[in-house]
Amino acid sequence: MVSTRAYRGVPADERRELRRSALIETVLDCLRDDGLGGVSVRSVCARSRLTPRYFYENFDDLDQLLVAAVDSVVDEVASASLAAMAAAGDETATQVRAAIDAGYGVVVTDPRKANALLVAAAGHGPLRERRHRVVTDYADLIIDNLPALNALGLSERRRARATALFLMGGSAEVIEAALSGRLRMSRARLVDHLTTMWLGALGAGLGGTG
Amino acid sequence: MVSTRAYRGVPADERRELRRSALIETVLDCLRDDGLGGVSVRSVCARSRLTPRYFYENFDDLDQLLVAAVDSVVDEVASASLAAMAAAGDETATQVRAAIDAGYGVVVTDPRKANALLVAAAGHGPLRERRHRVVTDYADLIIDNLPALNALGLSERRRARATALFLMGGSAEVIEAALSGRLRMSRARLVDHLTTMWLGALGAGLGGTG
DNA sequence: CGAAATTGACAACGACTGTTATCACACTAT
DNA sequence: ATAGTGTGATAACAGTCGTTGTCAATTTCG
Structure with missing residues (x-):
């Protein structure tokens, strides 16, 4: 289930950290543009070009992000x-x-x-x-x-x-x-x-x- | 469309003001118990025992309330x-x-x-x-x-x-x-x-x- | 090459949202 | 009493939500 081997040159844990950072970075944009109400799993994922799977890979909850x-x-x-x-x-x-x-x-x-x-x-x-x-x-x-x-x-x-x-x-x-x-x-x-x-x-x- | 005559003893504008006050009072309860996310037209109406019609009678918008x-x-x-x-x-x-x-x-x-x-x-x-x-x-x-x-x-x-x-x-x-x-x-x-x-x-x- | 893993796009589920409309019932006025 | 108004419950609409699952394409490894 959990990623282990490298993909496109970058190891698994680094990829995971990259996605985590991207989500955190994106939520700052969402907060700036649409306020707290504009933050949702879907909106953050769409804006960061990630899918919900990678959201739940890094965070259990929207509040956690x-x-x-x-x-x-x-x-x-x-x-x-x-x-x-x-x-x-x-x-x-x-x-x-x-x-x-x-x-x-x-x-x-x-x-x-x-x-x-x-x-x-x-x-x-x-x-x-x-x-x-x-x-x-x-x-x-x-x-x-x-x-x-x-x-x-x-x-x-x-x-x-x-x-x-x-x-x-x-x-x-x-x-x-x-x-x-x-x-x-x-x-x-x-x-x-x-x-x-x-x-x-x-x-x-x-x-x-x- | 707009109420004019008395109902159960209280005149129309007073009834309207009563409902407006009830909505304002109720939104304070909602904010205390469930935070900003717990405030919706439906939740405020349900809690104040009023119907959405009387919400829109007093406010155009949830933000207005x-x-x-x-x-x-x-x-x-x-x-x-x-x-x-x-x-x-x-x-x-x-x-x-x-x-x-x-x-x-x-x-x-x-x-x-x-x-x-x-x-x-x-x-x-x-x-x-x-x-x-x-x-x-x-x-x-x-x-x-x-x-x-x-x-x-x-x-x-x-x-x-x-x-x-x-x-x-x-x-x-x-x-x-x-x-x-x-x-x-x-x-x-x-x-x-x-x-x-x-x-x-x-x-x-x-x-x-x- | 072929098998396994990783990725991205997308569908599905029930629940809730704002908003409007419909219904029967309570009350008021003539 | 009867017509009309105020009221409350509830349904309907399209949209978004969180969450899970499916499926084809891409990449890695044996």
């Missing part, structure tokens, strides 16, 4: 932000700006990813739960990598988590507005503004009501 | 916040806290409304555009009603708008996390924290890079 697509975008954004943050200096302000700029760079280069991450992931059930988990994990990850935050106690850390959630949601809203054209700002100004928001909220959330 | 439902929630939250802000004192901090508390009070009383506003409205096309417009209008409205902000110049006002978008998105994320149980916080602590975030971001956004 959507989750995989969102996950791939999340991984890309997170790794870009973390790498930039690590490459930045020791100052918190510089690190925050580098992380925001890198993350924004990913989605501004390929708006489909921003669409999948900020729009589609918010509305659909299983995808929303995934988004919740990702946002929480990402928030914790930010806290851990921010010298000003990772030395907090437990109760303070809970408040820091709320702060991180706030920063994530606020950034998403601003970035979505910028990418959709509703908010006209240069990339530098946008990143500066977001950095200011982050530092302001962080400073207020720690020193203000400490 | 969704937009109407979201609008009704938006109006409720906005009016509650504005009323509380007007009833608060002159201090900006007090006003902000009152507005946040009032808005949160609406959605914590009826989580269906938070779900419709923060979740469903984010994913669906026509509903998302509506949400964009609402968030922008609401942001401007906040700026106008905040003494610390409504005296800004034009270029500063554009940055204020980005700030308002940030505050809206961040608050939505935190409120959604709190209502879903992922973030455990008392109402007072939550409102305090959000207020701190707002004041911090506002202070940083104005004084910081002014």
Whole structure:
């Protein structure tokens, strides 16, 4: 039943991975053009020039494909932000700006990813739960990598988590507005503004009501 | 064709309004229980014990019903916040806290409304555009009603708008996390924290890079 | 070459969709 | 009481959905 030998030069598992990638890539297009409602097994298959058999070869469910697509975008954004943050200096302000700029760079280069991450992931059930988990994990990850935050106690850390959630949601809203054209700002100004928001909220959330 | 005379004591236009309200009320239930995908003309009609005829009597389209439902929630939250802000004192901090508390009070009383506003409205096309417009209008409205902000110049006002978008998105994320149980916080602590975030971001956004 | 595997196109199934129309029954008005 | 209106249940239409299966053509391997 399962493919084992090569076909047209490429081995079986590589072919399989190629089709899987094609499906993930295609679902981003479907999401951009027709929204969440335009995503179906048939539409994704037709657009990727694959047949339903290869869909079910890689995913049990349509939600599984959507989750995989969102996950791939999340991984890309997170790794870009973390790498930039690590490459930045020791100052918190510089690190925050580098992380925001890198993350924004990913989605501004390929708006489909921003669409999948900020729009589609918010509305659909299983995808929303995934988004919740990702946002929480990402928030914790930010806290851990921010010298000003990772030395907090437990109760303070809970408040820091709320702060991180706030920063994530606020950034998403601003970035979505910028990418959709509703908010006209240069990339530098946008990143500066977001950095200011982050530092302001962080400073207020720690020193203000400490 | 159109109803004119009374039936079982209630006049025609009142009956019509009653059915319209029932449909809006029902779509909030459908959104809570089955998400956006569980909303269809048939499901809403079955659940509200009405027939498709009365759906098309009040709405041309399924999206029109969704937009109407979201609008009704938006109006409720906005009016509650504005009323509380007007009833608060002159201090900006007090006003902000009152507005946040009032808005949160609406959605914590009826989580269906938070779900419709923060979740469903984010994913669906026509509903998302509506949400964009609402968030922008609401942001401007906040700026106008905040003494610390409504005296800004034009270029500063554009940055204020980005700030308002940030505050809206961040608050939505935190409120959604709190209502879903992922973030455990008392109402007072939550409102305090959000207020701190707002004041911090506002202070940083104005004084910081002014 | 011939057998086995891989591929692509397409049909079939029941279920659901939006939308319109039809039917008998409840109520109102004259 | 009788004619006309409002109501509710239900059927019908074509279309799409997820899912599984079939069949001929292409490619690989013994």
